[in-house]
Amino acid sequence: MAYSDKVIDHYTNPRNVGTLDKSSHKVGTGLVGAPECGDVMRLQIEVNDENVITDAKFKTFGCGSAIASSSLATEWLKGKSIDDAMKIDNMDIVEELALPPVKIHCSVLAEDAIKAAINDYRVKNGLAPIESAKAHH
């Protein structure tokens, strides 16, 4: 199966690889997937007082599409408000990276990671987690 140029680009030069201080109240961490399924994503966001994501980092165990999906997600997250970040849909990632049907689950995982990071941030700051309207599992 051939990967799209965008997947290869993100895979070869992943953006925003790294780790934020997960104990900080400004940082939300989402850890999704499972090693036995062959992919685990950790996505972290740092949020300022205006509810804007100022930084995003990821680390992913998985195939090229999973790595590219999470790399792309961090690019999109930076500078977005929490509300706008919640609107990122896995199909946007599928479209941007031209993922084939067998790799759609990678984009789903990235969307889950975004939502998990936001909810982690919300819970840390005394807010209720937002229930996702979509049921992926």
Added chain:
Amino acid sequence: MNLPIYLDNNATTPMDPRVLDVMIPYFTQKFGNAASRNHAFGWVAEEGVDYAREQVARLIGASEKEIIFTSGATEADNLAIKGVFEMYKDKGNHIITAVTEHKAVLDACKHIEKLGARVTYLPVKEDGLIDLAELEANMTKETILVSIMYGNNEIGVIQPVKEISAIAHKYGALFMTDATQAVGKIPVDVNADGIDLLAFTAHKIYGPKGVGALYVRRKGPRVKVTAQMDGGGHERGMRSGTLNVPGIVGFGRACELCQQEMESEAKRLSALRDRLQSSLLELEESYANGNQDHRLPHVANISFKYVEGEGLMMAMKDLAVSSGSACTSASLEPSYVLKSLGLSDDLAHSSIRFGLGRFTTDEEVDHAIAVTKKAVTHLRDLSPLWEMFKEGVDLSKIEWAEH
């Protein structure tokens, strides 16, 4: 050095130019049907087939009359299992095989289960070998066939074929082996090993694709299989269909070359493989899979913990290797062979098979080592699991959200 480097010789091998040379006349000039008895075109083709049959038989210590040409090992496996079941089902309906067999064997067994066979799928020990005591414990009066592969395609372990055949014979069962990965790589002798049926193919031994053979013992005991392909009664009635003369001629030459070069080649390849493996095991948290003492000389299967196989292969695009992970399927199932060794799913997902071959050079192995080390390091830098491992987090204690 040409890139990418081919290190997937368990999947298929390039054809040796010396094999191609002998095949070419059989496409255009000596194109006759080997079954045409009444003109020279047929006789010439038949002569080519006869000569090849001797070359093929000699490599496994058989008589040329015991070789049934097929389209490949998959067909040979099918013919052996379905053909033996059909021929001997009045004697008994029980067949024993192992969970690490090739799909051609497992699926043929699944097929005959629907026709009334009872099949025992033996587990393997964590080194990939079957437990002989367990085999014996499963033998019954109803057992007509034991089918255990010679060398495994994914991890390269060599089963104790001689001991297995002795157990099968002790209980009056036939012994069949899928020797696709072993023939031409290590000495295989149907008499010394007590083999009654043996499947193998040309394209794993530097011959053409589309041709293989089933060895069917003729003496002590005389083994028969019911044909699975009906037609002109070729191959002593066991496999109808016009013979693939150029393919068979190439198969013969490929067998002859293996016989001549096997000993030195096995030494060269195992030295190269050992160098590759020991260099890669210098990486932290990397493990060689399968029994290390009873192993084909050209195979190494290594798990690099905390990186995913498919992602790893993408970083190793200069290398043509194979991964135990298949993330493309809906089920995300890792290799059933590795899982049957007791490897956890995540470790099975993290494995790479390196298959060296006749045309693999020292320089290529050096490059493969460098590329693999760099790729593993790159992916571990990206891996949250690696970071957690380094922080001392026990990954088995985390509640993962399975998807």
